[in-house]
Amino acid sequence: MSSLPLDWSVPRPAVVLRVRRETQDVRTLYLRPPEGVWAFQPGQFNMLYAFGVGEVPVSVSGDPGHRDVVVHTVRAVGAVTTALARVRPGQVVGLRGPFGSGWPLQEAQGRDVLVVAGGIGLAPLRPLVCGLLRHRHRYGRVAILYGARTPQDLLYRDELQRWRARFDMQVEVTVDRAGPDWRGNVGVVTRLLPRAGVDPAEVVAFVCGPEVMMRFAGRELEALGVAPSQVFVSMERNMQCAVGLCGHCQFGASFVCRDGPVFRYAEVRDRLWVREL
Amino acid sequence: MSRPPTSDGSTGSPSGYVLPAEGLGELFDALVRRGYTLVGPTVRDGAVVYDRLSSPQDLPVGLTDEQEAGRYRLRARPDRAYFGYTVGPHSWKRFLQPPERVLWRAVRDGDGFRVEAAPEEAVRYAFVGVRACELAALAVQDRVFMGGSHTDPLYRARRADAFVVAVQCGQAGATCFCSSMGTGPRCTGGYDLVLTELLGGEHRFYLEAGSPRGDEVLAELPCRPASPEDRQAADQAVSRAEAQMGRRLETQGVRELLLRNLEHPRWDQVAGRCLSCGNCTLVCPTCFCFAVEDTTDLSGQVAERRARWDSCFTGQFSYLHGGSVRATTRARYRQWLTHKLATWWDQFGSSGCVGCGRCITWCPVGIDLTEEVAAIRGSDGLRSGREASGENP
Numbered sequence: 001m002s003s004l005p006l007d008w009s010v011p012r013p014a015v016v017l018r019v020r021r022e023t024q025d026v027r028t029l030y031l032r033p034p035e036g037v038w039a040f041q042p043g044q045f046n047m048l049y050a051f052g053v054g055e056v057p058v059s060v061s062g063d064p065g066h067r068d069v070v071v072h073t074v075r076a077v078g079a080v081t082t083a084l085a086r087v088r089p090g091q092v093v094g095l096r097g098p099f100g101s102g103w104p105l106q107e108a109q110g111r112d113v114l115v116v117a118g119g120i121g122l123a124p125l126r127p128l129v130c131g132l133l134r135h136r137h138r139y140g141r142v143a144i145l146y147g148a149r150t151p152q153d154l155l156y157r158d159e160l161q162r163w164r165a166r167f168d169m170q171v172e173v174t175v176d177r178a179g180p181d182w183r184g185n186v187g188v189v190t191r192l193l194p195r196a197g198v199d200p201a202e203v204v205a206f207v208c209g210p211e212v213m214m215r216f217a218g219r220e221l222e223a224l225g226v227a228p229s230q231v232f233v234s235m236e237r238n239m240q241c242a243v244g245l246c247g248h249c250q251f252g253a254s255f256v257c258r259d260g261p262v263f264r265y266a267e268v269r270d271r272l273w274v275r276e277l
Numbered sequence: 278m279s280r281p282p283t284s285d286g287s288t289g290s291p292s293g294y295v296l297p298a299e300g301l302g303e304l305f306d307a308l309v310r311r312g313y314t315l316v317g318p319t320v321r322d323g324a325v326v327y328d329r330l331s332s333p334q335d336l337p338v339g340l341t342d343e344q345e346a347g348r349y350r351l352r353a354r355p356d357r358a359y360f361g362y363t364v365g366p367h368s369w370k371r372f373l374q375p376p377e378r379v380l381w382r383a384v385r386d387g388d389g390f391r392v393e394a395a396p397e398e399a400v401r402y403a404f405v406g407v408r409a410c411e412l413a414a415l416a417v418q419d420r421v422f423m424g425g426s427h428t429d430p431l432y433r434a435r436r437a438d439a440f441v442v443a444v445q446c447g448q449a450g451a452t453c454f455c456s457s458m459g460t461g462p463r464c465t466g467g468y469d470l471v472l473t474e475l476l477g478g479e480h481r482f483y484l485e486a487g488s489p490r491g492d493e494v495l496a497e498l499p500c501r502p503a504s505p506e507d508r509q510a511a512d513q514a515v516s517r518a519e520a521q522m523g524r525r526l527e528t529q530g531v532r533e534l535l536l537r538n539l540e541h542p543r544w545d546q547v548a549g550r551c552l553s554c555g556n557c558t559l560v561c562p563t564c565f566c567f568a569v570e571d572t573t574d575l576s577g578q579v580a581e582r583r584a585r586w587d588s589c590f591t592g593q594f595s596y597l598h599g600g601s602v603r604a605t606t607r608a609r610y611r612q613w614l615t616h617k618l619a620t621w622w623d624q625f626g627s628s629g630c631v632g633c634g635r636c637i638t639w640c641p642v643g644i645d646l647t648e649e650v651a652a653i654r655g656s657d658g659l660r661s662g663r664e665a666s667g668e669n670p
């Protein structure tokens with residue numbers, strides 16, 4: 001035997017079909033699936049590899065109904081994400097996945113749906129919204145609450161407009177700070193929670209954003225009467241293997257890459273309040 | 278005495294044999310003839326480490342070790358014992374999960390790249406001198422690297438091929454606590470051959486096989502059937518080790534104890550001593566975490582991915598954009614200890630600590646996990662003033 005490849009560690013080349021500028025530091029990449037077609041659960045992530053630079057976890061942000069393209073929305077914050085945000089159509093990135101748990105949208109059938117997103121956290125929730133709108137009749141009232149740092153940091157602007165224009169969905173956007181020409185909400189996204197027109201006893205909530213935001217969103221939802229078992233959050237941890245072997249993503253007993261990233265809030269609530277766990 | 282089940286489920290040979298001490302070389306030869314690369318204890322830089330062996334003379338003959346928290350010293354024994362010491366800073370994991378390895382190489386190819394699996398050295402190891410706690414550690418790592426949905430093929434291949442020669446401990450060290458962890462000192466399975474070195478009277482080994490492979494090798498050795506006295510002497514040797522056990526850890530409810538004391542002031546106290554050096558994780562026979570590194574050659578045409586041992590005591594380990602999740606030593610020590618003794622149960626159905634004492638001996642400041650657990654147990658429920666502020670990442 002001359003070689004023992006760790007098949008799960010080998011990225012497959014994916015050609016960049018299109019790049020969309022979302023904001024000054026965020027790009028959405030449309031990739032050709034290495035195997036032609038491809039399927040994922042909303043909420044799952046891929047490991048994206050920039051040749052020689054490194055590999056990082058990035059949520060899939062595309063419509064699960066589109067199986068001929070892999071979509072990722074990347075915010076350039078460091079070496080790898082900057083390299084990924086700079087790719088041009090025709091170039092190739094490495095891809096392996098999908099990994100992790102997805103949003104259990106089926107649990108929301110026949111119930112109200114509340115989507116709470118902060119910053120880049122809208123990316124892993126977008127497939128959920130796409131899936132939900134595809135079968136809109138299966139759900140009760142739907143509300144999306146989305147917070148960004150500034151109006152310039154809002155993702156998927158055209159799509160947000162389209163979502164807002166629908167009569168069967170409530171979309172609320174807020175920013176942390178804005179210039180005088182912003183006429184929308186200012187303040188943290190959790191402040192919008194009481195305004196979401198959903199029934200706390202009937203709603204299933206899907207939350208993704210910075211950890212501190214998820215912590216307070218969970219607490220606020222509980223205060224409004226939403227059961228912790230009806231809330232889902234997506235955790236972020238350092239990940240290097242994505243298959244539960246490298247140990248980096250541990251969050252208490254959970255390997256976030258394998259047991260998450262999507263968790264039932266009731267399961268992680270206590271851990272979320274332990275500092276530096 | 279009924280035979281315990283062995284690694285491959287066979288019952289091996291039903292009775293023990295005796296090998297004169299001079300016959301140890303024949304065991305080495307028999308393994309080499311079968312194509313095994315022999316690795317085992319040998320002395321380097323004043324410590325017993327695991328490395329390639331070519332003859333029994335490479336073993337730490339006539340040496341023993343003195344261990345205490347933060348202290349390790351070799352000294353001469355009055356006899357010519359081959360295995361008269363306990364465990365040193367190395368463990369067998371270094372052969373199954375090498376400290377550093379190339380996972381793959383990729384070559385630029387137009388706008389894209391082509392991945393080539395890295396050539397992996399195919400080695401069949403014979404591990405000579407595996408102690409009871411180490412058999413337990415191998416079983417723990419088996420569950421990590423082969424028990425889940427994704428496995429490590431290198432580990433799997435090397436583990437399947439490895440021939441395990443276990444050695445019963447005839448003495449225990451001051452930092453040993455395998456009997457608390459239920460992992461020793463008696464080897465009860467998971468080996469191909471097990472030796473007990475008998476030093477009183479004729480220098481000899483009491484020998485049993487634990488697998489058909491072990492039977493085959495045993496059949497080639499200049500052995501004689503063991504007498505009841507040989508058997509009794511072997512049994513007593515292990516009982517002596519049991520009686521010498523230097524440390525104790527109360528395991529009753531330890532998982533729950535630690536998990537309900539995540540805000541105990543003892544974590545602050547230990548953080549005041551811990552250097553966050555990561556020695557404890559490097560020497561631990563069950564610690565498995567690794568980091569992945571991507572690099573390119575100077576031309577930028579060939580990229581490589583490497584894996585190397587990592588430690589939860591580094592800042593990089595839990596790094597997220599903006600900072601480390603576990604920025605303080607308090608959080609890192611707590612992560613390490615609660616993983617070993619508590620969350621490991623949830624993840625792999627066993628303790629992550631086998632009681633080998635390495636982390637105690639090799640900690641530069643002598644931090645002793647048995648002492649840390651006892652301190653928390655002694656003031657169960659105490660909380661330090663700090664509360665989660667919600668401000669951290």
Ligand SMILES: Cc1cc2nc3c(=O)[nH]c(=O)nc-3n(C[C@H](O)[C@H](O)[C@H](O)COP(=O)(O)OP(=O)(O)OC[C@H]3O[C@@H](n4cnc5c(N)ncnc54)[C@H](O)[C@@H]3O)c2cc1C
Binds near residue numbers: 059061120236596
């Ligand atoms: C499940 C999951 C889904 C994610 N989805 C998205 C997404 O859809 N869009 C997006 O822009 N970002 C996403 N991230 C965050 C993204 O992975 C980090 O921004 C990225 O790893 C930063 O790497 P860097 O090299 O650019 O930054 P640097 O700061 O240079 O990071 C150095 C190294 O640290 C590690 N690291 C740093 N930050 C993180 C982090 N936040 N998470 C994990 N490892 C990190 C990586 O190994 C990285 O190579 C996700 C993270 C996780 C865990």
Ligand code: SF4
Binds near residue numbers: 557563564630636
């Ligand atoms: S935690 Fe310490 S005593 Fe336990 S197995 Fe690891 S090194 Fe040995």
Ligand code: SF4
Binds near residue numbers: 550555556558
């Ligand atoms: S406990 Fe000891 S060995 Fe471990 S990191 Fe702290 S100082 Fe180093």
